[in-house]
Amino acid sequence: MRELVEQLTSTGRLDNASLKALVTQCATDDGVLQLLRDNAVRTAREQFGRGIYIRGLIELSSYCRCDCLYCGLRRSNRLAERYRLTHDEVMECCKEGYRLGFRTFVLQGGEDGTHTDKWLTELVSTMRREYPDVAITLSLGERGEESFRRLYEAGANRYLLRHEAANAQLYESLHPAGRGLQHRLDCLEALKRIGYQTGMGMMIGVKGQTIDHIVEDLQLIARMQPEMVGIGPFLPHRATPLGNEPAGDLRLVLATVAIVRLMLPKALLPSTTALATLSPTGRLEGVLSGANVVMPNLSPSDIRAKYAIYENKASWGKEAAEGVAALDAELHTIGYHIDYARGDFNLK
Numbered sequence: 227m228r229e230l231v232e233q234l235t236s237t238g239r240l241d242n243a244s245l246k247a248l249v250t251q252c253a254t255d256d257g258v259l260q261l262l263r264d265n266a267v268r269t270a271r272e273q274f275g276r277g278i279y280i281r282g283l284i285e286l287s288s289y290c291r292c293d294c295l296y297c298g299l300r301r302s303n304r305l306a307e308r309y310r311l312t313h314d315e316v317m318e319c320c321k322e323g324y325r326l327g328f329r330t331f332v333l334q335g336g337e338d339g340t341h342t343d344k345w346l347t348e349l350v351s352t353m354r355r356e357y358p359d360v361a362i363t364l365s366l367g368e369r370g371e372e373s374f375r376r377l378y379e380a381g382a383n384r385y386l387l388r389h390e391a392a393n394a395q396l397y398e399s400l401h402p403a404g405r406g407l408q409h410r411l412d413c414l415e416a417l418k419r420i421g422y423q424t425g426m427g428m429m430i431g432v433k434g435q436t437i438d439h440i441v442e443d444l445q446l447i448a449r450m451q452p453e454m455v456g457i458g459p460f461l462p463h464r465a466t467p468l469g470n471e472p473a474g475d476l477r478l479v480l481a482t483v484a485i486v487r488l489m490l491p492k493a494l495l496p497s498t499t500a501l502a503t504l505s506p507t508g509r510l511e512g513v514l515s516g517a518n519v520v521m522p523n524l525s526p527s528d529i530r531a532k533y534a535i536y537e538n539k540a541s542w543g544k545e546a547a548e549g550v551a552a553l554d555a556e557l558h559t560i561g562y563h564i565d566y567a568r569g570d571f572n573l574k
């Protein structure tokens with residue numbers, strides 16, 4: 227098993243059978259998981275030192291036309307509280323975020339039908355004009371290539387669109403009313419073509435997911451070479467069909483993050499909010515598995531509870547933008563610190 231870790235570290239690749247054996251072993255073997263994470267941390271440090279980039283997360287809307295089985299914002303959830311931020315509210319978030327030192331803003335939201343190209347391009351253009359030195363990241367689900375292009379031309383730089391599941395059957399079972407895996411992958415290809423720094427990723431432990439599925443996810447990520455990869459545990463939301471399912475396994479999340487770091491040494495990998503929600507030490511454990519990004523919440527405080535993709539989503543304290551000092555102090559306990567740079571993907 228140790229040879230597999232070394233092979234992955236030196237070549238960035240493993241075949242399916244080896245990956246499956248490694249992930250399976252990590253579920254129970256402390257020594258192998260630790261070796262994998264140590265190698266991932268070393269690789270991350272060679273690229274980024276001990277700095278962790280921060281991104282200010284602005285949750286644009288809880289309206290969504292999709293019906294993803296796992297998500298609390300799914301359209302069938304009649305109990306979900308819906309809101310959408312106005313143009314001016316978003317600009318207020320940016321003002322506060324910029325003051326706090328954020329140089330990346332992430333606009334994330336459900337697929338809200340009122341978010342036309344016109345409305346969004348006006349918002350992105352205003353952000354670009356008022357904050358010429360920030361990176362603008364969008365995470366607004368599937369749109370047409372023309373729409374992605376307009377938003378890019380308006381000034382967006384990055385787009386997060388997790389592929390959710392590389393296996394078509396698993397994907398269909400989680401998104402029975404969706405547009406299908408191929409459409410999602412086509413969106414990712416379009417985003418890359420246009421020039422976005424593009425993010426993919428998946429949850430660990432969602433219903434029906436096996437280790438073989440995780441191996442498929444990892445190989446797809448290795449093939450597509452995204453600039454960013456978001457991986458977190460599945461967390462149940464009671465008002466969804468998966469509300470009684472168990473949360474994803476911490477060890478498997480840490481193992482997959484570490485494997486992605488070794489496959490894509492330069493990738494920007496968040497230690498996700500879901501990981502911090504799963505475990506009080508999750509955020510630091512993510513960093514100690516090769517993650518190099520944290521995404522504190524910059525949304526207006528009165529709406530944070532309403533953006534409930536899962537329950538008890540951490541959005542206060544160190545997960546809140548106003549808590550960056552506490553976050554920095556926490557990172558210091560493991561010898562890391564916040565890096566306030568814009569933190570683009572580095573091609574060199």
Ligand code: SAH
Binds near residue numbers: 296336460
């Ligand atoms: N509408 C956007 C943003 C979705 S929310 C889009 O389609 O990309 C961002 C991510 O949260 C999703 O990609 C999904 O992987 C994750 N997520 C949703 N529900 C979750 C849950 N119950 N537990 C953990 N992660 C979840």
